[in-house]
Every structure is written in C-alpha cells, then in structure tokens.
Amino acid sequence: METVIVLLTRDLRVHDHPALAEACARARSVVPLFVQDPAIRARGRQRFLNEALQDLRASLRERGGDLVVRRGDPVEETMRLAAELGAEAVFTSADVSAYARRRERRLAEACAAHRLLLRLFPGVTVVPPGALQPTGGDHYRVFTPYWRAWSGAARRPVLPAPDAVSLAPGVEPGELPPPGPPHGMLPGGETAGRGRLEHWLAHGLAGYAEGHDDLPRERTSMLSPYLRFGCVSPSEVAARAEGRHGGDAFVRQICWRDFYYQVALAFPDLPRRDYRERQVDWNDDGEAAQAWREGRTGLPIVDAGMRQLAAEGWMHNRARLITGSYLTRRLKVHWRIGGEHFADLLLDADIPDNWGNWQWVAGTGNDTRPNRVLNPVRQAKKFDPDGEYVRRYVPELAGLPVEAVHEPWKLARPLPGYPAPLVALDNG
CATH class of the missing domain: 3.40.50.620 (HUPs)
Incomplete structure (x- = not known):
C-alpha cells in the first residue's frame, strides 16, 4: 500500500x-x-x-x-x-x-x-475483550473464572517500536492542544511511563504482594494513568512482570483491568445503569456528597483519600475502596455521584475501570458479596496503623496521638477546625 x-x-x-x-x-x-x-x-x-x-x-x-x-x-x-x-x-x-x-x-x-x-x-488490553466467553454466556460476570481463562489464553507477541516511520509528503502536522492547568504529580507520555515501568520492575514489583495495601508508603506501580492513555502497553507490562517475584499478584491486577473491559463491551450502560439491580433507597443529599468531595466528612481516612485525589489526581487503591464504600454504603449517595467525581479528577479514570469499580463497591456490579461494607475505622487501623497517611493529607490532625487520628470524635472536646462525622460509626 x-x-x-x-x-x-x-x-x-x-x-x-x-x-x-x-x-x-x-x-x-x-x-x-x-x-x-x-x-x-x-x-x-x-x-x-x-x-x-x-x-x-x-x-x-x-x-x-x-x-x-x-x-x-x-x-x-x-x-x-x-x-x-x-x-x-x-x-x-x-x-x-x-x-x-x-x-x-x-x-x-x-x-x-x-x-x-x-x-x-x-x-x-492484554486479551481482546470478547475473546474469552464462558459456556452459555457472552461474557464473564465473576472475576475468578475469568482469571483462570485469561491466564491460559494465547497472547500476541509484544512488538518492538518501528525503526522508521515515513510520513506522507506535504502533510501539515498541526498544533498540539493547549497544555491545560496543572493537575496531578505524574508527567504524561510514553517516555515517563516506560521509565516508571523500568523502575517498578527493578525496585517495586518484588514487594507488591505484601505491600500493595500499605497506604502511607504507596507500594504500587502508579502505572494506571499510562495504561489509561496507552503510553505503555498492557501486554508488555504483563509479559515483563510474569515469572518475577511478586509478579503473579501484580499481573492479577492487569487481569482485573481486562475483566472490566469485557464487562463494558457486553454492558455498555455500565456508567449509567446498575449492572445488577439492587433495591437501594439512595440518599439525595447534596451537602453530604459535597462534604465527601471536599474531604470534610469527619472520617479522617476518608478525608485523607479525597484530599489526596484533589491534590494529586491520584488516590491509593485501598483509599478508593474506603472512600467509595463510605459514600455508597454509609451516606447512601448514588454510585454515579462518586464515579463522576473520580472521572473528573483521576488521571487514570477510564470508563471500564472507573465505573466497574464503583459498581463493585456499591454492590450493584461484579462483586460476589454485594452486601460487603468496609468499616473506615477498621480499614485505617489495618492499613494506616500509625496514622501517617491521614496526617499527610489532613494536617488538622497532625499533632494528635494515633488513636485520636483514627477516631477524633472520641476526644474529650471537639477538635477545632475539623468537622464531626456526618454519620455515626460503630466499630463493626
């Protein structure tokens, strides 16, 4: 041609x-x-x-x-x-x-x-959406069977970059779009993405399995924005991680991404309609939703996650689960409200992952335990035991002992400058 x-x-x-x-x-x-x-x-x-x-x-x-x-x-x-x-x-x-x-x-x-x-x-994706189908269905609705099928699926070879690209003569290249306001800490582009991948494989992957939920130390790859824009290839990421120490747990997360892509292919209304219908009396409380967006809920671990998102265009995955569960399960605010806010601010927000995860945490999606509720206090004590993550993003609590950082409402006097919880929490 x-x-x-x-x-x-x-x-x-x-x-x-x-x-x-x-x-x-x-x-x-x-x-x-x-x-x-x-x-x-x-x-x-x-x-x-x-x-x-x-x-x-x-x-x-x-x-x-x-x-x-x-x-x-x-x-x-x-x-x-x-x-x-x-x-x-x-x-x-x-x-x-x-x-x-x-x-x-x-x-x-x-x-x-x-x-x-x-x-x-x-x-x-690594495996093309729609390439894997269960017996009697058009797509996998549960992750674990998909993971088994995905792990055994044939892969295309990872391709090198072309040595030369011969542009047609006389083409006017055109101007790039304006840069836009600063947002987030990560620089865009394939060069930055490949540099992060190399560093991750050399220094981070081995500890991923035991450290990926460590909130204060951020022991995750932070490759998702580069995957979202295709600055790095998911096939190359998976191929280079497989077989290494820590690689299986990490590649499983790449598979989760593929899983939601095949869900979105089969259910294009994923951002708009319950994947699995649940009878939920959603709370149309604009003030509560706005307090959640601003990180002013009175739940320190929730507020830390929301403030990290606003400041960095990024949020640790464990914090995403905690903040999402709090909005949908405790405040009873519809998952679409949360999904839209994440879609506005997250550098890595794409349709399958963002909306698939929001429906998962709200119990309307692919979670096999749709009644799962994450207790934010117990999550904070488990994944931020010294309160380091909270103190980093909620400076009002920086000088408090760790018990008060997790549960400031238990102080003898209200803490000036920090709100009381929007809803009461038990410790269950």
Whole structure:
C-alpha cells in the first residue's frame, strides 16, 4: 500500500503498537493521526494528555515521521485527511466504550463509502475483550473464572517500536492542544511511563504482594494513568512482570483491568445503569456528597483519600475502596455521584475501570458479596496503623496521638477546625 492513516485514540505510544507496526510494515507512507474530539472532555487530564502527545510527536520525529493533529469529529477529520492524501486504508485500535464503538461503526461506514480499507487492531488490553466467553454466556460476570481463562489464553507477541516511520509528503502536522492547568504529580507520555515501568520492575514489583495495601508508603506501580492513555502497553507490562517475584499478584491486577473491559463491551450502560439491580433507597443529599468531595466528612481516612485525589489526581487503591464504600454504603449517595467525581479528577479514570469499580463497591456490579461494607475505622487501623497517611493529607490532625487520628470524635472536646462525622460509626 502507498499510504495508511493510523488513527490514534488511547494508544499514545510507539512500542508494542500493533496498528502502527502493521502500517509501517505494509505501507510506503504512514500518517499517525490524533483528532481532538470536542465531544470528549479531558477533564483534569488535559495536561497529562498534552504531555503524552508532545512525547509521542518527539518519538515519531526521531523515526522520521510526525504526529498529525486535527480538531473536530474524528471520523470526518480522518476522511478529510484520507481524501487529501489519497490514503488507501485506516488502521486503528479497537476500544469498548459505547462512544468508541459508535465511532468505530461510523468509521466503518465512512471507509466503505470511500472505498478505504479499515482494520481494527488489539492493543488496549492484554486479551481482546470478547475473546474469552464462558459456556452459555457472552461474557464473564465473576472475576475468578475469568482469571483462570485469561491466564491460559494465547497472547500476541509484544512488538518492538518501528525503526522508521515515513510520513506522507506535504502533510501539515498541526498544533498540539493547549497544555491545560496543572493537575496531578505524574508527567504524561510514553517516555515517563516506560521509565516508571523500568523502575517498578527493578525496585517495586518484588514487594507488591505484601505491600500493595500499605497506604502511607504507596507500594504500587502508579502505572494506571499510562495504561489509561496507552503510553505503555498492557501486554508488555504483563509479559515483563510474569515469572518475577511478586509478579503473579501484580499481573492479577492487569487481569482485573481486562475483566472490566469485557464487562463494558457486553454492558455498555455500565456508567449509567446498575449492572445488577439492587433495591437501594439512595440518599439525595447534596451537602453530604459535597462534604465527601471536599474531604470534610469527619472520617479522617476518608478525608485523607479525597484530599489526596484533589491534590494529586491520584488516590491509593485501598483509599478508593474506603472512600467509595463510605459514600455508597454509609451516606447512601448514588454510585454515579462518586464515579463522576473520580472521572473528573483521576488521571487514570477510564470508563471500564472507573465505573466497574464503583459498581463493585456499591454492590450493584461484579462483586460476589454485594452486601460487603468496609468499616473506615477498621480499614485505617489495618492499613494506616500509625496514622501517617491521614496526617499527610489532613494536617488538622497532625499533632494528635494515633488513636485520636483514627477516631477524633472520641476526644474529650471537639477538635477545632475539623468537622464531626456526618454519620455515626460503630466499630463493626
């Protein structure tokens, strides 16, 4: 083929990129295209996204190519560029959200109308969503059987980055989107993501199994924002972690990500509707929800997690479970309220993981124990026993003994500047 457009969405990398690799192998000219879609809000992730695009442009230029950037409807802009260049094909990575699937259907119709070849490639997950199906069903509803099937599934090979990318002559690259306001501590891009992966494999993975719930020391990889934007390949992450000390527990979490992608493929209403119907009298309490967002609930471990999220665009996974359980089980606020707030602020928020986890913690999702309730005080004493995590993010409590850090309402006098709990807690 003479010219292929590689439409990039959530696969902003050059390493282990099946669509890009195939285009470079098959075509004389390759046009990597990213379309700024005004229908998709970057929310708090604009700067991370822009840094990822800058890094991708630099990597492509090192290989003789470039990143072509346009703004508008992705299907219309792809067709316009294809007509300008006389392209013969469009390659892109398959995705699972309702919006992504509509975009793929529209792209297929447009390519057919313009006699262009369209090919969808894997790359967003380790095992393609829909590739594994239980007997008598269209997807796995419980994680453990999926984990068994996923562990034995065939894997595609991890691909090297192309040596060269030959851009079609005369293409105007276009300007990258504005950087957006600072948000979060992690820099965007494949270079940063691969650096974090190397450091994690060398220094963090071995202790993951016993340390991943350690709130104050953050003994997790923090690779999820890079996975969310495809700055690192989930297949490469899994392949390089498997077989190492601590690798099994970590790869299991990669499998959880794949699990929710296959759930979202089968149930595209995951962000909007109960996956499993439960009769819950949700509490329409805007003040309680706002106190939760601001980290002013009077529950120190909950407030610490919410303030970490606001300050860093990140929250430890254990804190996500605690804050989510508190909102949905104690305050009885609908899981969609929590999911929207996380979607606004988390650098790693994507549709399958974010909404799958919120439904799990609310008891409407894939949890086999839908009545599970996490007691925030017991969780704090177990996973932040010295109160270090709470003190870091709730400075009002910094000078208190650890017992008071966990349960300040038990002090003889109310603590100035810190609220009383929104709801009473027992110790069960």
